[in-house]
Amino acid sequence: MTAMECLERLRDMQIELRKLERDIKELRAKLYSLKAIDYGKEHISGGTPKDLGDQIAHFNARLKVVQDKWKRFMQYSDVVDGMINQIESCQLRALLHERYINCGSWEQVAEVVGVTREWIRKRMHREAVKEFSKIYKNSLQELAVVGIQDVV
Template sequence: MTAMECLERIRDMQIELRKLERDIKELRAKLYSLKAIDYVKEHISGGTPKDLGDQIAHFNARLKFVQNKWARFVRYSDFVDSMINQIESCQLRALLHERYINGGSWEQVAEVVGVSRQWIDRRMHRLAIKEFEKIFKNSLQEFTAVYNECVV
């Protein structure tokens, strides 16, 4: 894995977690909108029954899965952030932190760093990645352990 892939993996994990959070919100809404079973209607056999208990169990299992993903994401992003924090330049640190840890757009990054978007595109981002690559290479063994624990 390269240093850039390491950073991009955080953004991918954030996208996946946002999707899972929406799924949880949808499941929660379905649970709140459940109606009582109408025993007057004819019983149809076959399929798997989805009574309230089944749906709550499904919700709880899904919630636990998402919470586990969040915990792994936090561990991974904290480790990557600790590598970013080793960069000497305050602006380069801020650029990488805002873009990859906070998930900011390039416009937000430019605002935080205090430079134009064009300056970030032309020069700063490349410099920040080069600095991060140095630290990444020195931390590769530790990173691999964290990556295997949190991502794989």
């Protein structure tokens, strides 16, 4: 994995976690809106009935998956943030932190760093990734401890 792939993986993880959190929110809303079974209606056979217990079990299983992914994300994010914080230039640190740790847009990054979006994308980002790459090569052992293979 290259340094750039390491940074992009962090953004991908955040996107995946936001999606999973929306799924959990929808499942929770479905649980709160469940109605009692009307036993007066005609029984229709086929399919597998999902009672409240099944739905709660499904919700808890999905919640556990999300919690595990959040834990791995936080470990990975802490290691990557530690590497970013080793960069000497304050502007380059701020650029990488805002873009990859905070998952900011290029406009947000430019606002934080105090330069134009074009300058960030055409010049500074390349320089920041180059500086991060130097640190990344020396920190592969730390990422191996976190288990970068199965983070997402």
